[in-house]
Amino acid sequence: MNSIILRTASQLLLTILLLFSLFLMLRGHDLPGGGFIGGLVGAAAVALYAIAFGYRAAQAMLRISPRMLVGVGLLAAVAAGFLALLQGQAFLTGQWWIIGLGEGAELKLSSPLLFDIGVYLVVVGTVLTMVFALEER
Amino acid sequence: MSWLVAAPVVLPLLTAALLFVLQSRSEVQRVLSTTSTAVLVTLSVILLYRVSEGGILVAQFGEWRAPFGISFVADHLSAIMVVVTGVMAVATAVYALRDIDGTREELGYHPLFHVLLAGINGAFLTGDLFNLYVWFEVLLISSFVLLTLGNRREQLEGGIKYVAVNLVSSMIFLGAIGLVYGLTGTLNFADLAVRLPEAPGGLVTVIAMLFLVAFGVKAALFPLFFWLPASYHTPPLAIAALFAGMLTKVGVYALIRVFTLLFVHDVAYTHTILLWISGFTMLIGVLGAAAQSDVRKLLSFHIISQIGYMIMGLALYTPLALLGSIFYIVHNIVAKANLFLIAGIGRRLTGSFDLARMGGLYRGAPFLSVLFLISAFSLAGFPPLSGFWAKLVVVLAGARVEAWPIVAVALLVGLLTLYSMTKVWQAAFWTPLPAGERMQERPSALLYAPAVGLALLTLAMGLWSGPFLALTEAAANELMDPSIYVRAVLGEAAAAAMRGDTP
Numbered sequence: 001m002n003s004i005i006l007r008t009a010s011q012l013l014l015t016i017l018l019l020f021s022l023f024l025m026l027r028g029h030d031l032p033g034g035g036f037i038g039g040l041v042g043a044a045a046v047a048l049y050a051i052a053f054g055y056r057a058a059q060a061m062l063r064i065s066p067r068m069l070v071g072v073g074l075l076a077a078v079a080a081g082f083l084a085l086l087q088g089q090a091f092l093t094g095q096w097w098i099i100g101l102g103e104g105a106e107l108k109l110s111s112p113l114l115f116d117i118g119v120y121l122v123v124v125g126t127v128l129t130m131v132f133a134l135e136e137r
Numbered sequence: 138m139s140w141l142v143a144a145p146v147v148l149p150l151l152t153a154a155l156l157f158v159l160q161s162r163s164e165v166q167r168v169l170s171t172t173s174t175a176v177l178v179t180l181s182v183i184l185l186y187r188v189s190e191g192g193i194l195v196a197q198f199g200e201w202r203a204p205f206g207i208s209f210v211a212d213h214l215s216a217i218m219v220v221v222t223g224v225m226a227v228a229t230a231v232y233a234l235r236d237i238d239g240t241r242e243e244l245g246y247h248p249l250f251h252v253l254l255a256g257i258n259g260a261f262l263t264g265d266l267f268n269l270y271v272w273f274e275v276l277l278i279s280s281f282v283l284l285t286l287g288n289r290r291e292q293l294e295g296g297i298k299y300v301a302v303n304l305v306s307s308m309i310f311l312g313a314i315g316l317v318y319g320l321t322g323t324l325n326f327a328d329l330a331v332r333l334p335e336a337p338g339g340l341v342t343v344i345a346m347l348f349l350v351a352f353g354v355k356a357a358l359f360p361l362f363f364w365l366p367a368s369y370h371t372p373p374l375a376i377a378a379l380f381a382g383m384l385t386k387v388g389v390y391a392l393i394r395v396f397t398l399l400f401v402h403d404v405a406y407t408h409t410i411l412l413w414i415s416g417f418t419m420l421i422g423v424l425g426a427a428a429q430s431d432v433r434k435l436l437s438f439h440i441i442s443q444i445g446y447m448i449m450g451l452a453l454y455t456p457l458a459l460l461g462s463i464f465y466i467v468h469n470i471v472a473k474a475n476l477f478l479i480a481g482i483g484r485r486l487t488g489s490f491d492l493a494r495m496g497g498l499y500r501g502a503p504f505l506s507v508l509f510l511i512s513a514f515s516l517a518g519f520p521p522l523s524g525f526w527a528k529l530v531v532v533l534a535g536a537r538v539e540a541w542p543i544v545a546v547a548l549l550v551g552l553l554t555l556y557s558m559t560k561v562w563q564a565a566f567w568t569p570l571p572a573g574e575r576m577q578e579r580p581s582a583l584l585y586a587p588a589v590g591l592a593l594l595t596l597a598m599g600l601w602s603g604p605f606l607a608l609t610e611a612a613a614n615e616l617m618d619p620s621i622y623v624r625a626v627l628g629e630a631a632a633a634a635m636r637g638d639t640p
Contacts, residue, residue, distance in 0.1 A: 071248070084199075090199065
């Protein structure tokens with residue numbers, strides 16, 4: 001679609017939507033949000049870019065194929081389940097690493113976060129595979 | 138120990154992830170895919186061995202205890218089904234090496250195959266009603282893509298019928314799950330087995346019928362079967378064989394699970410309906426097959442007909458009948474999938490799936506004829522092949538409870554199946570090739586290997602049926618006493634309370 005308004009707006013929106021999708025994903029641990037919904041917003045951002053600039057431009061921007069994203073995401077999610085093996089616990093048992101940052105602040109890393117990142121990537125990859133397949137027609 | 142129970146699902150998922158990443162390297166993909174199925178069958182056999190030695194194994198994911206977390210439960214039935222899935226996975230993965238073309242590989246055949254396996258095994262192992270729904274969706278979506286991979290017109294037509302009907306069934310399934318949750322406040326199988334008897338019987342019966350419709354579609358029961366012959370003849374044979382063997386059996390498994398563990402409050406009502414359905418399913422399937430001339434469609438109708446026997450075993454609801462039902466499932470998966478594989482080889486030799494245009498296979502490929510004879514006569518129930526024992530036990534169980542009408546139907550359908558198989562034998566093997574047609578060159582040994590393996594398995598199940606029957610007997614006894622399942626998942630207290638409620 002050749003519209004200068006859409007092009008200008010989508011460049012701005014791309015950044016905002018991607019940031020928002022990451023926010024949604026991180027928020028999802030104990031509030032509404034999560035990898036699935038975040039992934040949908042992320043995929044929507046790229047899809048908007050594809051509508052404004054054509055799917056080839058969107059593919060070039062992504063650099064890797066959407067199916068690779070599905071694979072990496074699935075690997076991350078399964079790996080999150082396997083982390084419990086190191087502790088001799090059941091599959092998918094949550095593992096936490098709390099890193100102190102000084103002044104009372106701490107960074108909580110966990111296997112559920114890794115799982116959610118996996119879900120995010122799988123959703124982005126799946127939706128974009130479908131979007132690109134439709135655009136190619 | 139809990140890792141072993143999760144392995145049949147985690148391994149295919151992990152393999153699928155690696156295969157997605159290795160998308161562009163088809164040589165590596167093939168090796169990885171086949172190796173993974175070999176590991177899968179090994180792990181499954183270990184699982185079955187452990188279950189047969191030490192009883193039901195339970196995994197609580199994330200160490201959230203049942204009924205709050207998701208449990209995976211491997212009892213005899215689940216473990217047997219997982220082993221059969223593993224066997225079918227190896228057979229079809231090897232067959233696919235020569236049957237699946239480069240385009241389909243590029244479109245993602247290999248990863249989707251493993252996602253499908255994960256879905257099937259997940260459905261067999263899960264101990265949670267909603268989780269069962271999730272695995273059903275996983276296998277539905279991956280099977281839909283596999284079915285339409287290649288984008289031919291007839292594939293899309295079959296695929297749309299397949300997905301539309303199955304989506305409706307999923308919606309009914311989901312609705313029924315909601316009602317169960319509203320009624321009992323739990324979705325864990327074991328917890329439901331304890332709580333459903335306290336719920337109002339009439340409502341439970343209504344919910345049971347909703348599940349019957351939902352799983353009836355998946356299992357291709359009368360009158361909800363029509364999507365199956367409309368779609369199963371369209372994909373390549375490696376895919377069709379896996380579908381024909383496994384997918385409807387997941388539906389049958391789900392029916393057996395819910396109608397032995399959950400909905401046994403009014404057996405006289407619910408299981409009588411099942412019995413009627415089983416009779417019609419047998420008859421309609423075999424009559425439909427008689428009208429077909431395409432081998433794949435003919436075999437598709439036989440799938441439906443054979444499902445009837447399995448449901449008949451469930452409907453009679455005695456230990457012997459359930460034993461027959463489970464043995465029948467195992468026998469049928471092996472024999473039926475093999476017939477699809479053999480049909481694929483026959484197609485390569487004669488250039489057609491149409492019985493009128495096939496021929497001369499007895500002269501041209503005597504070895505293939507032997508393979509066909511073993512599987513086809515096993516399907517028809519000829520002694521001493523596996524199908525004979527399967528039919529014998531089911532019919533015997535019917536005779537024991539003096540359900541003569543269904544016994545008569547079962548015997549009649551056996552005869553008609555034999556007629557149908559003889560028709561294929563005569564048209565494809567005995568009749569000479571039509572004038573002007575020539576036998577193609579020998580197909581690769583990689584196509585023959587799985588067919589030989591499955592034929593040997595059919596023979597083994599017939600000639601040394603003892604160990605197989607012993608395993609299925611253990612499965613049937615477990616199913617007849619739900620408190621064993623409850624004790625394994627929730628502990629002794631819950632099981633004791635349950636036995637107190639239902640003496």
